C-alpha cells in the first residue's frame with residue numbers, strides 16, 4: 034500500500050517508526066485507519082522489524098482523536114437494520130487492536146496531545162512514553178463515549194474507579210499526572226532519544242520471547258484458566274524459535290546472550 038498519511042522509518046537495530054502526518058490536527062479518519070492497519074500488518078511480517086514505535090510529526094499533537102467533522106450523523110441512516118455508528122466504532126477498535134495483538138513490542142511515543150481516539154491508540158500499545166501535551170478520554174465532554182477500546186483498555190490499565198473518574202470528567206492529564214496513575218510508562222525529557230534508547234534495549238533482547246510473553250500477558254485479561262492455557266502454549270512455542278538455544282547456551286558459558294546481530 035502506498036502511504037499518504039504515515040511514513041515508515043526503519044532505523045537502527047530493527048526499530049521501526051510509524052510517523053503519522055495528517056494535518057491539521059492528526060484526526061483519525063478512514064484513510065488513516067486503513068494505512069495504520071496495513072502498516073502493522075506489513076511490519077508484523079517483516080523479520081527485520083524488531084520493535085515498532087508510533088508517533089506523529091506534529092509539533093504539539095500526537096492525535097486529536099476521531100475525526101469529529103465526520104461524526105455528525107444523519108439519524109435517517111439509522112432507520113435500516115445496519116448501525117453505521119457501531120460499524121464505525123468496530124472499525125476503529127479493529128485498527129487499534131492490531132497494535133495490541135502484533136507479536137512485537139509496540140511503543141507509543143506521545144509527542145503532544147493524545148485525546149479521545151489518540152489516547153485509545155496509545156492505550157493499545159505496550160508502552161507509552163510522553164513528553165508534552167495532555168492525554169485523556171475526552172469523549173463524554175462531547176456527549177459520546179470512548180468507542181475505540183478506551184472503556185476496556187483504560188479500565189484494565191488503571192482500574193475501574195479511576196477509569197470511571199477520568200472518563201466521566203473527560204479530564205486531560207499532563208505527562209506527570211498520567212505517569213502518577215500508571216497511564217503512561219515514562220515521562221520523557223527528550224522523547225526521540227529516550228524512546229530510541231528503550232526501543233533499542235528491547236530490540237537487542239529475545240524478541241520472539243517478548244512477542245510470546247505479550248500473548249500470554251494479554252491472556253491475563255481473560256479468566257485465569259484461559260490465561261494459563263495461553264501461557265503454556267506460548268511457553269512451548271518459545272522452543273520453536275532459536276532463542277532458547279542462544280539464551281541457555283550463553284547462560285552455561287557464563288556469557289551475555291546475543292539475540293541480535295547486525296545484518
Ligand code: COA
Nearest residue numbers: 057058060094097098099100101102146148149150171172
Ligand atoms: N476532529 C476534527 N477536527 C478537529 C479535531 C478532531 N478530533 N480536533 C480539532 N479539530 C479542528 C478544530 O475544529 C479546528 O478547526 P477549524 O480550524 O476549522 O476551527 C482545527 O482542528 C484546529 O483545532 P484547534 O482547537 O483550533 O487547535 P489547538 O491547537 O488550539 O488545539 C487540540 C488542538 C487537539 C488540543 C484541540 O483541537 C482539541 O481539544 N480537539 C478535540 C480533541 C478531542 O476531544 N478529541 C476527542 C475525539 S473523540
